[in-house]
Amino acid sequence: MNGETPISIRRLSVYYGDLQVLKDVSLDIPARKITVIIGPSGCGKTTLLKSLNRLLDTAEGVRVRGQVLLDGEDIYAPRTEVTRIRKKMGLLSQKPQVLPMSIYENVAYGPRLHGLKSKKELARRVEHYLRVAGLWDEVRDRLREPASTLSVGQQQRLCLARGLAVEPEIILGDEPTSALDPQSSQNVERRLLELKRDYTVVVVTHILRQARRIADHLAFLYLGELVEQGPAAEVFAGPRDPRTRAYLTGEIS
Amino acid sequence: MRLIRDVLARRGMGAVTTLPGLLVLLVVVGLFLKSRAILAVEPLSRLLFSSAWHPLKGEFGLLPFISGTVWVTVTALVLALPVSILAAIYLSEYAPRWIREAAKPVIDLLAGLPSVVYGVWGVLIVVPFVGGVLAPACGVVSSGYSILAGGIVLAIMTFPTIIHVTLEVFATIPGALRDASLSLGATKWETTRRVVLRKGAQGILAASVLGFSRAFGETMAVLMVVGNVPAVPRSLFDPGYPLPALIANNYGEMMSVPRYDAALMLASLVLMLIVLFFNVLARWILVRVERRTR
Numbered sequence A: 001m002n003g004e005t006p007i008s009i010r011r012l013s014v015y016y017g018d019l020q021v022l023k024d025v026s027l028d029i030p031a032r033k034i035t036v037i038i039g040p041s042g043c044g045k046t047t048l049l050k051s052l053n054r055l056l057d058t059a060e061g062v063r064v065r066g067q068v069l070l071d072g073e074d075i076y077a078p079r080t081e082v083t084r085i086r087k088k089m090g091l092l093s094q095k096p097q098v099l100p101m102s103i104y105e106n107v108a109y110g111p112r113l114h115g116l117k118s119k120k121e122l123a124r125r126v127e128h129y130l131r132v133a134g135l136w137d138e139v140r141d142r143l144r145e146p147a148s149t150l151s152v153g154q155q156q157r158l159c160l161a162r163g164l165a166v167e168p169e170i171i172l173g174d175e176p177t178s179a180l181d182p183q184s185s186q187n188v189e190r191r192l193l194e195l196k197r198d199y200t201v202v203v204v205t206h207i208l209r210q211a212r213r214i215a216d217h218l219a220f221l222y223l224g225e226l227v228e229q230g231p232a233a234e235v236f237a238g239p240r241d242p243r244t245r246a247y248l249t250g251e252i253s
Numbered sequence B: 001m002r003l004i005r006d007v008l009a010r011r012g013m014g015a016v017t018t019l020p021g022l023l024v025l026l027v028v029v030g031l032f033l034k035s036r037a038i039l040a041v042e043p044l045s046r047l048l049f050s051s052a053w054h055p056l057k058g059e060f061g062l063l064p065f066i067s068g069t070v071w072v073t074v075t076a077l078v079l080a081l082p083v084s085i086l087a088a089i090y091l092s093e094y095a096p097r098w099i100r101e102a103a104k105p106v107i108d109l110l111a112g113l114p115s116v117v118y119g120v121w122g123v124l125i126v127v128p129f130v131g132g133v134l135a136p137a138c139g140v141v142s143s144g145y146s147i148l149a150g151g152i153v154l155a156i157m158t159f160p161t162i163i164h165v166t167l168e169v170f171a172t173i174p175g176a177l178r179d180a181s182l183s184l185g186a187t188k189w190e191t192t193r194r195v196v197l198r199k200g201a202q203g204i205l206a207a208s209v210l211g212f213s214r215a216f217g218e219t220m221a222v223l224m225v226v227g228n229v230p231a232v233p234r235s236l237f238d239p240g241y242p243l244p245a246l247i248a249n250n251y252g253e254m255m256s257v258p259r260y261d262a263a264l265m266l267a268s269l270v271l272m273l274i275v276l277f278f279n280v281l282a283r284w285i286l287v288r289v290e291r292r293t294r
Helices: A043-052 A084-089 A103-113 A119-132 A150-167 A181-197 A210-216 A233-236 A240-248 B002-034 B044-049 B063-094 B095-111 B115-137 B147-172 B175-182 B188-199 B203-218 B222-225 B243-250 B261-293
Strands: A006-017 A019-029 A032-036 A062-068 A089-092 A170-174 A202-203 A217-222 A225-231
Touching: A006 A043, A019 A043, A019 A217, A032 A043, A032 A210, A043 A062, A043 A170, A043 A202, A062 A119, A062 A240, A089 A150, A103 A119, A103 A150, A150 A181, A150 A225, A170 A181, A181 A202, A181 A210, A202 A210, A210 A233, A217 A233, A217 A240, A225 A233, A225 A240, A225 B115, A225 B261, A233 B261, A240 B095, B002 B261, B044 B261, B063 B095, B063 B147, B063 B188, B063 B261, B095 B147, B115 B147, B115 B222, B147 B203, B147 B222, B175 B188, B188 B203, B203 B261, B243 B261
Parallel strands: A019 A225, A032 A202, A032 A217, A089 A170, A170 A202
Antiparallel strands: A006 A019, A006 A062, A217 A225
């Protein structure tokens, strides 16, 4: 039943203390497409993304109302196991965050946590996902070196490989190219376009041109409110809400 | 004119900065010169490795004091390190903000308490506890004035330093790094153990070294509870006599005994070299850890 919308956000409100950051947001995320959430800085994009894998739990004084259904299961239900939810999603953050260990260990980290012991299988997975992330050829001879010796662009692709290695269904990107140079950005975008064949991708960005390049489905978030959503081509061609139009033409940013 | 002032400022500050470094050297040289009187008549190996301490007979074996220092310090750190690192982990990773904010000033206050206060508290509480509860429980007879009592008091004195520094180290680790680990499905404890502790390893080591340095040199509180018997301790319940206590108790008292003051100078020198040695050792480990992980 939820095969086509793996994530369904129902009337989600998020408060930081007294400040309401998300207001009654409802959004269905289609499977195996790239959904891009656009909007000006501070409009709640990152909060929305983090609400999807419950990373909001780590912040203090956060209250969440409403539902996020993952394959039909409410992830905020009290009995839901948060590690299982997070295993279903890989996260790419704004700045690549490599773990303080070797390149190999970074990718093997997730599978190990989830109980994969066989060295052979681990090595196979590490190689496979480094290839998928387009990094294998650059690092195959230096897998034992600290991940921090990679360039920032390489680090972001390493983070992608690391996220994929836990074999999630969904990839979340929080402005994943904002710390990268144009060439590395392009590289990451190309990976995402390839990955949507097998994964559901949700990307938050404030770069409109990036949204145009990669979005299948578009959602516009403004001051915590979900103003408009729909197939990207339609929204770009004919925004219905004046605020969306103003944002797309650059009147507000 | 302004340029000259600039040069003067730079040179001046450079000189002021080098001074403390030179001071260390001067102290070492000074202590060495002062202890030459005894080094000239006794072989160094006998001074360091003999346990015969009979100043009136001219025997100055420092082994009881060196081993006392090492025993007390190691006991203290074995007790202090796990507790303070776990406390720092709790405060930094698990505790709600208000607990963390409330704990910080308390910890700093503890670090600032005069060591005599710890000593008195040790005599009143720790010594009877060791002598009356722990020793009988282990089937040993002990007055309570012992290596263990010294170690406990010293451990409590080093907690605040280690917790404080370790907390600062954890605070420098970006939250996004923890998020990265959590979002791979790691639990909080897995994240703490494999990412936070690893990232902070150097800092924790530095914190331990600070604790170590304080523990080695701490005089007053230890002196009050450790028993001060110049014999090599055989167990935790034996009394000991650390170097700082030896120096503090005797300097200026028994100066009529020939070569006594030179022996005390040598004791100071040895203490200083031990502290230096551990500092260098820690720095060496730090560099190696840094190279391996980052």
